[in-house]
Amino acid sequence: MSEFDNQHSPENQHAPEIPGFTETSTLVVPRPEEGSKDHTMVLNMGPQHPSTHGVLRVVLEIDGETVVKLVPDIGYLHTGIEKTCEAKFYQQVVPLTDRIDYLCPMTNNLAYCLAIEKLLQLEIPERAQWMRVLLNELTRLNSHLVWLGTHAMDIGALTVFLYTFREREEILRIFEHVSGQRMMTSYFRIGGLALDPPLDFFSSVRALVKILPEKIDEYENLLTGNPIFIGRLKNVGFLTANDAIALGVTGPPLRASGVDWDLRRDMPYSSYEKFRFEVPVSNDGDVWARYIVRLREMRESVKICQQALDGMPEGPIKADAPHVVLPEREKMKTQMEALIYHFKIVTEGFQVPAGEVYQAVESPRGEMGYYAVSDGTAKPYRVHMRNPSFATLQALETMCVGRLIADVVAVIGSIDIVLGEIDR
Amino acid sequence: MAEALLNTQAVFEGLAQNVAIQALRAAHPDAITNAKFDRNELTLVIAADQIRAACRTLQTAGYNFLEDVTCVDWYPAEPRFQVTYHILSLKLKDRVRLHAMVQSIDPSLDSIVPVWPSANFYEREVWDLFGVRFNGHPSLRRIMLPEEWEGHPLRKDYPVEGYR
Helix, strand or coil, rough: CCCHHHHHCCCHHHCCCCCCCCCCCCCCCCCECCCEEEEEEEEEEECCCHCCCCCCCEEEEEEEEEEEEEECCCCCCCCCCHHCCCCCHHHHHHHHHHHCCCCCHHHHHHHHHHHHHHHHHHCCHHHHHHHHHHHHHHHHHHHHHHHHHHHHHHHHHHHHHCCCCHHHHHHHHHHHHHHCCCCCCCCCCCCCEEECCCHHHHHHHHHHHHHHHHHHHHHHHHCCCHHHHHHHHCCCCCCHHHHHHHCCCCCCCHHHCCCCCCCCCCCCCCCCHHCCCCCCCCCCCHHHHHHHHHHHHHHHHHHHHHHHHHHCCCCCCCCCCCCCCCCCCHHHHHHHHHHHHHHHHHHHHHCCEEEEEEEEEEEEEEEEEEEECCCCCCCCCEEEEEEEHHHHHHHHHHHHHEEEEEHHHHHHHCCCHHHHHHCC | CCCCCCCCCHHHCCCCCCCHHHHHHCCCCHHHHHHHHEEEEEEEECCHHHHHHHHHHHHCCCEEEEEEEEEEECCCCCCCCCEEEEECCCCCCEEEEEEEEEECCCCEEEEECCCCCCHHHHHHHHHHHCCCCCCCCCCCCCCCCCCHHHHHCCCCCCCCCCCC
């Protein structure tokens, strides 16, 4: 036996023995050969694979083209955001929440702000609540457009990407116009919004909402009747309702498995109870069902945006809580009291009564929950994010085993994975 | 917002109709060591050695969806680690939070993966970042950090920046 053979013999495949150490490349050990034809091999997919939407690594055990076992390996984007939160004032955490899920920053802002407002027991003015709903639905559209473009591109339909990013650009322009940032908006504050929306904000949203239904028709023209797209998506990546619940799946994949659950309707927050919309559900449980559910969700989001524009109440955009909310610029220049509050909030933060809360919102990917613990000081004692993709990733093996490698790509696309949110 | 009920007796009286409390008290009379209802959220402190049984009871009582497992480090207080479970009932549209308190020396408690497979990643995350072991977990490995990492960064005695 040559030296080369020896290195690759099974005895030497394991990493050096360090207590508590498992080399991840040997997570899946190939089974001993059973005859010359019947054997499996281990394939490493990612972290640089384009269809993993970031840095997901999947270790596959394959028998020919068929997946026998699948182990996701995550943590490549771990930046310790939860630890960083403990060293910041409550208001300084808001920009960190954007960076968890970079496709739906406003949803994260909202979940965090709602959690802290619940701790403080603040009343948020109606106009701020409705603005939050409007911007959250735009964020959902933004996220679903990115999903649709990249999902179709994974399948091989490259054209759709150019179409969806054309409309996404319009949404990002609106975000830039209202908050000054295209992606990391940080527009929500504890107690309301950062700024009044600019004067032509509503007219530009109105123009966008008007064209969106026909644009969604356009995407459907490209995809829904396309035989290749149907062939790649139908009857692929099954997930039953019981499995989905047991594995913690939320959002569109849960609804595509036939579970009628949407936090916006079932546990409403930020005055979602005042909006009328349908929750699309499908009983098929395959990749196609997730595609259909998300497309119908986009149409419902457009409806919610329309209602928010039509019924947008007048009034203040910040809560009346001088010890929490920064004062108006003009007041700060003319009133001593406002200047003192401003100075104190910026330099010392504000104290939050001790307690713990869990606030969940329906993000484009599922249930985004923030668990905040306060010990009565100006910095959070603990902030934990419950992320939808993190849980949904556990269902990947159930959906992929027994299918081809090409189906793994379709399934990863269909759960709309965002690695920033998984790794935090 | 409903009024806060801050001790066990008040919660048992004020929320006598709550399905979670009824089921737990019937099946495990001594499991709930403390209870709190604050900001419309129910928190039950469960004896750490009964956590798996309590979760199974809740699951059969209709609380069918495990949302989250995480941990809070109350260093230097003892018991130091507060493992927190958020459990949701899709049918009752109700959420209950369970706490299990774990000592700082050799922190460990029963895994609830046999009850909810979704606890797998969450418990690995708690092990990785807090160093709390879960007995009976199918593969308790680090999930966020590299395997050779020393220490558990979300513990309060682990610095936010600089060297240790």
